[in-house]
Amino acid sequence: MRFMVIVKATAETEAGVQPSEEVITQMHAFNEELVKAGVMLAGEGLHPSSKGARVFFSGDERTVVDGPFAETKELIAGFWLLEVKSLEEAVEWVKRVPNPTGEQSQIEIRQVFSSEDFENAPQEIIDRENELRARADARG
């Protein structure tokens, strides 16, 4: 099963401060561990929200708001996509993420939906999924 490991933003990441060489070296070593263990499918770091945008939806209306956004702690600074056997295994990996600066930060682990998750889903959701699939098919 797949998990998205979400690294939350900090004041530094939002300010666009480049991590120290030590942080970069340790992160690189950790990424290498993940790759060598065959569990890392993808991973990226994100620019500060000041370079991003949000699109708000209300009925037919779309409103675009440029960054930066408030609530730094709720923002995302990067992610990994891990393929592991269980949530516990994802947690074990995340516990090993280096934290050389000792600063307070937060990483969130969320399971990615897969087709098996829909097998026991309510009929209504299965129907919707099938309809989606049919539409995608029609497009070719």
Next chain:
Amino acid sequence: MATDARRAVEAVWRIESARLIAGLARMVRDVGLAEELAQDALVSALEQWPEAGVPRNPGAWLMTAAKNRAVDLIRRRQNYQRKLEQIGRDTEHDHAPDASTGVGDINDDLLRLVFTACHPVLSTEAQVALTLRMLGGLATDEIARAFLVPESTVAQRIVRAKKTLAKANVPFEVPAEDERDARLASVLGVIYLIFNEGYSATAGDDWMRPGLCEDALRLARVLAGLMPREPEVHGLVALLEIQASRARARVGPNGEPVLLLDQNRARWDQLLIRRGLEALAKAESLGGAAGPYALQAAIAACHARARTAEETDWTRIAGLYEALALVTPSPVVALNHAVAISMAFGPAIGLELVDELLEEPALKGYHLLPSVRGDLLVKLGRNDEARTEFERAAGLTRNERERKLLLDRAAAC
């Protein structure tokens, strides 16, 4: 709480067991014993962690527990002095699995473990069981469930395999240059076999056992990390990534198999395709374009690159199958080549090639031969003959889902 701790132990085991066994095997020079020591450490963890909590560095904890046990054990043996010294020496420059202790040595140990688990003195079944157990961190009952055999059978297989390795005095080492290619081929073969067992379950109600595919893919990725200069390892990774990318699209809403050309390509996993294409490029850049796995991956890549089934480059696929037939000639490759030719140049010429295979003894019980023949006959409008072929194919497959699909096709003729 106790189950939480148990699950945490299992998670740690999954991450650490291969490195643990590999490190121990170098010390005691006996993979069977190493595996038992590691299992003992696991039992200790299951006893102690629920009370005391998971230690900060669980890998090092397990290694220390296993080493202590090794010392106890070896004390009771004749040659204990010599081995004790060895352990003492090794403990000095601690090989506890820890990211900070440098990965060079542990990688060597892991490679030795891979080659030992797939050693030619073992039967293929034993190689598969040992690989899943010692490198995949799977428990005996998990292996048994994956291969639909009784747990006792797998347990016996593992015990016997360990005895065979000990009796044959198989050294714990990476094979010498002259036999390395052949030994690597058998390692890759074992991983591919595990993947295939999951990808097209040979028997039973399930069309796929995704867990087994994931285990194989993980092993292949690990191997690529251990042998980054071996093109065929990347070829195998490429093949598995691309095949796995289709898993979602291979099963219809009622669990029935959906054939490649009928699959909804929107459901193919683009991330895995990208990873597969990258691995293929890596294999090719290392000069391995003509390796059997790289060639199969290149064929899979042709399908992956086509946005619709109609856009498939069948001429290229036919050429790749021809190249594959040169490196690994087999009736199955010949059959696939015939299919590619029929797609590129028409069903009549395809049927001619398939008919040349009818007397092939290796394909006598192979359900895809009549199935392919049926397919070509339908295209040529020879429906009566096609029906017979689909019925014959249905009688040959051991997979229930596939049987139903073939009978439906027969009924539609």
